[in-house]
Amino acid sequence: MSPEGPFPGRRPKQLRSDEYMQLQRLVKGHAGLHLSSKKRQEVELKLAQWLRPGLNGAGLLADLARSPERLQELAEELTVGETYFYRNRPHFKALRTHVIPTLIRDAGAHRKLSFWSAGCATGEEPYSLAMLLDQHFPMLDRWSIHIRGSDLNRQFLERARQAVYSRWSLRSLEPELVERYFTRTNSYDPSSDYSHQLVAKLKRRVTVAEHNLTVDLDPPNLPPGGFDLVLCRNVLIYFDRPDSDRVITRLIGALRPGGYLFVGHVDSYPALGALDAEYKCGTFYYRKPTCPKPHRTSETQLIPGLAVRSVPPGATTTGGAVAPPKKRSTQRHLTPKRTTTPPAEEQTEDALNRARVQANTGQAAAALTSLQRLAERSGRLDHRVHFLRALVADQAGLRAQAQQSLRQALFLKRDFVVAHYFKGVVAERSQDWSVAQRCFQNAHELLQARFPDEVLEETGGLTAGRLHEILDQRLRFLRTEMETR
Numbered sequence: 001m002s003p004e005g006p007f008p009g010r011r012p013k014q015l016r017s018d019e020y021m022q023l024q025r026l027v028k029g030h031a032g033l034h035l036s037s038k039k040r041q042e043v044e045l046k047l048a049q050w051l052r053p054g055l056n057g058a059g060l061l062a063d064l065a066r067s068p069e070r071l072q073e074l075a076e077e078l079t080v081g082e083t084y085f086y087r088n089r090p091h092f093k094a095l096r097t098h099v100i101p102t103l104i105r106d107a108g109a110h111r112k113l114s115f116w117s118a119g120c121a122t123g124e125e126p127y128s129l130a131m132l133l134d135q136h137f138p139m140l141d142r143w144s145i146h147i148r149g150s151d152l153n154r155q156f157l158e159r160a161r162q163a164v165y166s167r168w169s170l171r172s173l174e175p176e177l178v179e180r181y182f183t184r185t186n187s188y189d190p191s192s193d194y195s196h197q198l199v200a201k202l203k204r205r206v207t208v209a210e211h212n213l214t215v216d217l218d219p220p221n222l223p224p225g226g227f228d229l230v231l232c233r234n235v236l237i238y239f240d241r242p243d244s245d246r247v248i249t250r251l252i253g254a255l256r257p258g259g260y261l262f263v264g265h266v267d268s269y270p271a272l273g274a275l276d277a278e279y280k281c282g283t284f285y286y287r288k289p290t291c292p293k294p295h296r297t298s299e300t301q302l303i304p305g306l307a308v309r310s311v312p313p314g315a316t317t318t319g320g321a322v323a324p325p326k327k328r329s330t331q332r333h334l335t336p337k338r339t340t341t342p343p344a345e346e347q348t349e350d351a352l353n354r355a356r357v358q359a360n361t362g363q364a365a366a367a368l369t370s371l372q373r374l375a376e377r378s379g380r381l382d383h384r385v386h387f388l389r390a391l392v393a394d395q396a397g398l399r400a401q402a403q404q405s406l407r408q409a410l411f412l413k414r415d416f417v418v419a420h421y422f423k424g425v426v427a428e429r430s431q432d433w434s435v436a437q438r439c440f441q442n443a444h445e446l447l448q449a450r451f452p453d454e455v456l457e458e459t460g461g462l463t464a465g466r467l468h469e470i471l472d473q474r475l476r477f478l479r480t481e482m483e484t485r
């Protein structure tokens, strides 16, 4: 089907705004997919083939509301199955060098490992895992290994079962791996490029099943005790924030204590706060603590890897490093008489600290109110106030407010590195690839003037060197995404 539907060249029939909203509700309820207004044109293009003479928007919506099967078909039409073998190399490097060796050590005598690729599309992700195990951990041949893939889209799952791939899917594999793990075939679809059949040994290791992450409570074949590793990469971006958090909470529930969770680059959600973030091989991933974490009171991860810490009273955060509180003068006669109203600077520091504590303990509304007051009074010219406001607003799902506060923070301090970085993270999450690239490049350039061990302002300890690594990785990821779209 042409991307314009059955009538190429013709503008697709439009849904009225209320109809589009109804469609949004139906699709969200069925599959969690968040059809933002930005995607409206793209969605309507896909819908063109569903609207035929005699079936207008209202008729189609009535059909969809009546028939879960039709709704499933539409959800399948709207899902994006972009994937390829060894997508996001740093993840696979971290799996090879840290995660799998730890899991093997933990498994000890029982010699069993269970993996789940949630939102596996056409199977490249779970098969990449099988490939990695075969390549680097041959002793696992004698273990009981189960890799499960699941997806909402039945057509994708059927292709995963066939395990016949195009060159495009293999684009990031070295020729030796293609040689070792694929045989040439023409049987699947001789007219297309689908000519690489995965070898039986890897195919056997993976089973796939239909599963809807936003609706089905239990994962497919949940092993007793939970999975050792769950991959749910590049899936959550299609959901809205509350649904993503709900899904993450379920994924965490499906992990055994000590198990690992990998989400996509751009996926950063409050629910991940229940896990320990690890940063290895230039990438973040998460581990479920062996005993539940106490409610965070001292720090939170509003941006992956970046904590926002409260600062001891009287300390300053110049350049990011927390300087100890200044000693009060012992010379009584020089000490100004303490007034009942502290100076504006002190008020700002105290109020900022209060807001940080509120943000860190999940009291987003209270933090926003404190910051709003600050932004109207003593802190209006303080870039940190606006930045913290952006972080908390983003965490609370208030995207427009987050973006406005970020703009203000950057207006007040043009070389505020972490604000450029965070602006890029937000843009990346909305798939504004070129904006994200520009922001990351700005941050990258600003870092050239910093020493690698310099702690960056408002990052809770992140050094310039480390952010440099993160930016390199994110820019590489963006280049790949932009090339493949």
Ligand SMILES: C[S@@+](CC[C@H](N)C(=O)[O-])C[C@H]1O[C@@H](n2cnc3c(N)ncnc32)[C@H](O)[C@@H]1O
Pocket: 031, 032, 033, 079, 080, 081, 082, 083, 084, 087, 118, 119, 120, 121, 122, 125, 150, 151, 152, 153, 156, 211, 212, 213, 214, 215, 232, 233, 234, 235, 238
């Ligand atoms: C872009 S692909 C990601 C594939 C793979 N995880 C990767 O990173 O390469 C997103 C997949 O999520 C699936 N998906 C979207 N909504 C889902 C839902 N509610 N439940 C399960 N899978 C879903 C889509 O069908 C699609 O196959």
